[in-house]
Amino acid sequence: MKLFTTRLFAVALILVLLPFSCKDITGNEALYPYVPTNVDANAGTWLPVVLTSNNQISVPAPTSTNSAAYLSELASLKDIQSKLTSDQKKTIEYWSVGGVLRWNQIFRKLVAQYNLPPVPNPDGSYPIPDAENPFSNPQFPFSNPPYAARAYSYVSVAIYDALKAAWYYKDLYKTTRPDSPYEVDNGVQALMPKIDLPPYPSEDATMSGAAAEMLKVLFPASVEEITKLAADQRNAALWSGRATSSDITAGLNLGKSVAGFITAAGTGRFRTDGMGAAIGTPAQWKAFENDAIAKGEIPWISLDVPSRPPMLPFFGNVKAWNLTPAQVVSERPLPPPSTSSDQMKQELAEVKRYASGVTREQMAIVHKWADGAGTYTPPGHWNDIAEEFIRDAKLSEVRAARAFALLNMAMHDAAVACWNTKYFYFNPRPTQLDPSIKTTTGIPNFPAYVSGHSTFSASAAAVLSYLFPQGTTGFNSMADEASNSRLYGAIHYRSDCKEGLSLGKRVGGYTVNYAMTDGAN
Amino acid sequence: MTRYLLAVSISIASLCSATAQTITDHLMMPKKDFCTGFMYTHDQWKDYWEGSLKRDNQNIGTLTTTQLMWVGNYGLTDKINLIAMAPYVKTSASGGTLVGLDGIQDLTLAIKYQFAEKELASGKFSAFGVGAFSTPLTNYTPDYLPLSIGLQSTTVAGRVTAAFRLNEGWYASASGSYVWRSNVSLDRPSYYTDGNIYFTNQVWMPNQFTSTYSIGYHKNALQTEINLTQQNTLGGGDIRRQDMPFVSNRMNFLKVGVLGMYYLPKPKNFAVRAQISYTLDGLNVGQSFSVMGGILYTFHFANKENQ
Structure with missing residues (x-):
C-alpha cells in the first residue's frame, strides 16, 4: 500500500510537470519567403x-547559357x-x-x-x-x-x-x-x-x-x-x-x-566623414563646460560613477547624408529654458512627479523604448518596426534596400543634428539639477537637450510615413510614445522631448525630399 | 546587479519554516494544526558576479532587498501538509540613479507528503515528497534587474527530502528540487542574451536544480541548524562585461545558513524563528548576506474540537 501511494504521488507529479517541460518561444521568426509584387527591373x-x-564599377560580360563553361556550372x-x-x-x-x-x-x-x-x-x-x-x-x-x-x-x-x-x-x-x-x-x-x-x-x-x-x-x-x-x-x-x-x-x-x-x-x-574626430580631447570637453558657464548656465556633468567622458561629443560635426553642415547648424533648435529660469523649475517639477509616481503602464512604455546598453539602440528599434512593413509590402530586394537606406540615412542625420544640439547647449539632466530624482531607466551619458529618442523616432516616422503612408498614424504615435517614455523615465524634460520630435521631423524631411527625386518613384 | 531576486525566491522557499515544517525540511505539522505568521528578511549585497567575475559597481552601490512574507502551513493529515507563502518585496540601490521598486511578489502553494518513515533503534529515518507551484500575484516587471522584485515566472517544482534523526535530537537531511519555470514576457519587443538576439518579447527560462543539506539539533522547543544550499540554473547566459543582468541569466549560488527556532513557553502556541545566510559563491547573482526573523502562531483545531 505504501509503495502504491508513493508511485501515485510520483505519477501525479509528473503529470503536473509535463506541460511545463515544453516551452518554445513563439514569434521569434517574423520573416518568411515571398515573391515581390514588383521586381523593379529598372x-x-x-x-x-x-x-x-x-x-x-565594371562587371565583365557573362558567357552565354549554351556555352560549355555555363553548362559545366x-x-x-x-x-x-x-x-x-x-x-x-x-x-x-x-x-x-x-x-x-x-x-x-x-x-x-x-x-x-x-x-x-x-x-x-x-x-x-x-x-x-x-x-x-x-x-x-x-x-x-x-x-x-x-x-x-x-x-x-x-x-x-x-x-x-x-x-x-x-x-x-x-x-x-x-x-x-x-x-x-x-x-x-x-x-x-x-x-x-x-x-x-x-x-x-x-x-x-x-x-x-x-x-x-x-x-x-x-x-x-x-x-x-x-x-x-x-x-x-x-x-x-x-x-x-x-x-x-x-x-x-x-x-x-x-x-x-x-x-x-x-x-x-x-x-x-x-x-572622411569626420567620425575619427568625434571623441575629441579632455581640453575640448572642458571648453563645453566653460562655454556653458560663460552663458550663465549650469553645465552638464556625467552622472556615471566614476564620472565618464561624454559620449562622442563631436558627432554633431560628422557628415550627414542629406543635410549640409550649414543646414545642420540652421536646423539647430533654439536654446532650452535657462537652468535658472522659472520654466526650468516647472519642467523639473514635472519630471519629479513622474519620478515619484510613475504607473506600471508608464514604466512599460519606458522599458519598451529604453533601447539602452546591450540593445540594438533606438535606430535598431525603428529598423525592427520597418521590417514588417517591408515584408508585408513584398518589396523587391532593391526596394527593400532603398527603404532601409532612406530610414537609416535619416536616423544618422538625426543623430548628427541631435548631437550637434546637445553639445552646443550642454544642458544638464534632471537628476543633476535635483539629485532626489530617481529614474526607471539608465541616464545616458550625454547632455539632455534635445532628446535623442525623440529626434531618432520623429525622423524615422517621417521617412516610414513617406514609404508606407498607410502606417502614418501608427508611426507618429510610436514616435510620440518613444519621446514620452523619456519623460516618464525621468531622464528628460518636456522641452527636450518636444523640441527633439520637431527637430527629427525636420531632419527626416531632408531624406524624404531626396527620396522624391531618386528615380525610384 | 544581479539576480539577487532569484536568490531571494529560493530563500523564500526555505524561509517558511514555520514550526519547522517548511518545504525543504523533514518536519510535519500534525493533523488539523495550522501554523501561520510573518517572516521579515533584510538582504543586501555590494559585490556580485558578472558571469564568473566578482566585482562591485558604484552605479548600484549596495543593493538592499527587504521582504515581509506571510506563511501558512496546515496539517491535512499527519503525513500531508499544505503550505502557502506570499511575500511583499522592496528593493533599493544606494548608488546610481535607478529607483527601487516594491510590491507583492509571487504566491507559492505546496503539498508536502511524508511517504516513508522507519523507526530504528538509534533514531528515525523519514522521506518526503513535495509538489510546489508558484505564480506572480501582480504584474511587476522582471526586466529591471537587479531592482525587479521578482522574475514573473510561474513555476512547478518537485522535491524529495530524506532525513535521519537520532533519538538524542541530532539530525541530518538532504533535499533536492527540480524547478520547471515558465517563459516570461517583457515590455520590449527584442532583447539580446547568451550570444543571440531575439525578436520577440518572450524569454525562455531555463529550469533549475536546487539541493539543500543540513545538520541540526531538534529537541523539545528548540531547533537549530546549519545548512548549505546550492542552486544551479540549467542554461541561460552570463551577464556580459558591464551589462545589466537579465531575467534568464544562469543564476547559480552556494549559500550557507544558520537557523534557530524556539517555541515560546509563553504566550502559548507562539514560536520565533531566525536565520542568517551568506552567499559563498555564485554566478550572475549578488553576494548577499541576509538576516531573517519571524514569529509564528499555531492553531490546534483538533484539540479544540476535542475539548
Whole structure:
C-alpha cells in the first residue's frame, strides 16, 4: 500500500510537470519567403547614393547559357542539389526570406552585441575602444546610439548602391544571360522564391559582398561570424538553383568593390566623414563646460560613477547624408529654458512627479523604448518596426534596400543634428539639477537637450510615413510614445522631448525630399 | 546587479519554516494544526558576479532587498501538509540613479507528503515528497534587474527530502528540487542574451536544480541548524562585461545558513524563528548576506474540537 501511494504521488507529479517541460518561444521568426509584387527591373536607373553612377564599377560580360563553361556550372549545380544535406537546406531556408531583411537583422544583432560601455579602470579613468585592437578590453566598437546610427546607415547604403549597380548589369546583360538556372534546365530545382530577373550578377552575392565588407570594418572582432554568414548567403543562392557560380562571382566582386569604394583609405566617404574626430580631447570637453558657464548656465556633468567622458561629443560635426553642415547648424533648435529660469523649475517639477509616481503602464512604455546598453539602440528599434512593413509590402530586394537606406540615412542625420544640439547647449539632466530624482531607466551619458529618442523616432516616422503612408498614424504615435517614455523615465524634460520630435521631423524631411527625386518613384 | 531576486525566491522557499515544517525540511505539522505568521528578511549585497567575475559597481552601490512574507502551513493529515507563502518585496540601490521598486511578489502553494518513515533503534529515518507551484500575484516587471522584485515566472517544482534523526535530537537531511519555470514576457519587443538576439518579447527560462543539506539539533522547543544550499540554473547566459543582468541569466549560488527556532513557553502556541545566510559563491547573482526573523502562531483545531 505504501509503495502504491508513493508511485501515485510520483505519477501525479509528473503529470503536473509535463506541460511545463515544453516551452518554445513563439514569434521569434517574423520573416518568411515571398515573391515581390514588383521586381523593379529598372532600378539600374535609380540615383546612386555614394557611387558616381551605377556602372562606376565594371562587371565583365557573362558567357552565354549554351556555352560549355555555363553548362559545366549547371552540371555542378545539379550535382550539389542531388546531395543537399539538412544543414544546407536550413541555410537555404534561412536566406530565402530575403537577404536585405536578413542582413538588417544581423546588424541589429551586432549592434546589440557591441553596445556595452567600457569598464572603468581601477584609477577611475576609462579606456577608449580601439579599432586597431578590437579583441582586447575594451571591445571595439562601443556601438552606442550615434555609432549605431552611422553604422546602420553605411551598411544599408552600401547594400542599396551595390544592388542598384547589380540591377544595372542585370539589364545590360539580359540578352546573354536572361534566365535563372532553374529556367534554363528543368533538372535544376528552384528552392527559393522565383524572382523574374536576369541572374547575372547575383543579387544575393552582391549584397553578401557589400554587407560583409562594411560590417567587417564596423565590427572587426566579428569577422569570422560575418564572413560565414556572407558565404552562407552565396551558397544559399547557388544551392537553391537561383544562381550559378559565375553569377555569384560577378555579384560578390561587385558588392565588395562598392564597399571598398566607400571604405577606401584616405578617400572613401566612410574614412572622411569626420567620425575619427568625434571623441575629441579632455581640453575640448572642458571648453563645453566653460562655454556653458560663460552663458550663465549650469553645465552638464556625467552622472556615471566614476564620472565618464561624454559620449562622442563631436558627432554633431560628422557628415550627414542629406543635410549640409550649414543646414545642420540652421536646423539647430533654439536654446532650452535657462537652468535658472522659472520654466526650468516647472519642467523639473514635472519630471519629479513622474519620478515619484510613475504607473506600471508608464514604466512599460519606458522599458519598451529604453533601447539602452546591450540593445540594438533606438535606430535598431525603428529598423525592427520597418521590417514588417517591408515584408508585408513584398518589396523587391532593391526596394527593400532603398527603404532601409532612406530610414537609416535619416536616423544618422538625426543623430548628427541631435548631437550637434546637445553639445552646443550642454544642458544638464534632471537628476543633476535635483539629485532626489530617481529614474526607471539608465541616464545616458550625454547632455539632455534635445532628446535623442525623440529626434531618432520623429525622423524615422517621417521617412516610414513617406514609404508606407498607410502606417502614418501608427508611426507618429510610436514616435510620440518613444519621446514620452523619456519623460516618464525621468531622464528628460518636456522641452527636450518636444523640441527633439520637431527637430527629427525636420531632419527626416531632408531624406524624404531626396527620396522624391531618386528615380525610384 | 544581479539576480539577487532569484536568490531571494529560493530563500523564500526555505524561509517558511514555520514550526519547522517548511518545504525543504523533514518536519510535519500534525493533523488539523495550522501554523501561520510573518517572516521579515533584510538582504543586501555590494559585490556580485558578472558571469564568473566578482566585482562591485558604484552605479548600484549596495543593493538592499527587504521582504515581509506571510506563511501558512496546515496539517491535512499527519503525513500531508499544505503550505502557502506570499511575500511583499522592496528593493533599493544606494548608488546610481535607478529607483527601487516594491510590491507583492509571487504566491507559492505546496503539498508536502511524508511517504516513508522507519523507526530504528538509534533514531528515525523519514522521506518526503513535495509538489510546489508558484505564480506572480501582480504584474511587476522582471526586466529591471537587479531592482525587479521578482522574475514573473510561474513555476512547478518537485522535491524529495530524506532525513535521519537520532533519538538524542541530532539530525541530518538532504533535499533536492527540480524547478520547471515558465517563459516570461517583457515590455520590449527584442532583447539580446547568451550570444543571440531575439525578436520577440518572450524569454525562455531555463529550469533549475536546487539541493539543500543540513545538520541540526531538534529537541523539545528548540531547533537549530546549519545548512548549505546550492542552486544551479540549467542554461541561460552570463551577464556580459558591464551589462545589466537579465531575467534568464544562469543564476547559480552556494549559500550557507544558520537557523534557530524556539517555541515560546509563553504566550502559548507562539514560536520565533531566525536565520542568517551568506552567499559563498555564485554566478550572475549578488553576494548577499541576509538576516531573517519571524514569529509564528499555531492553531490546534483538533484539540479544540476535542475539548
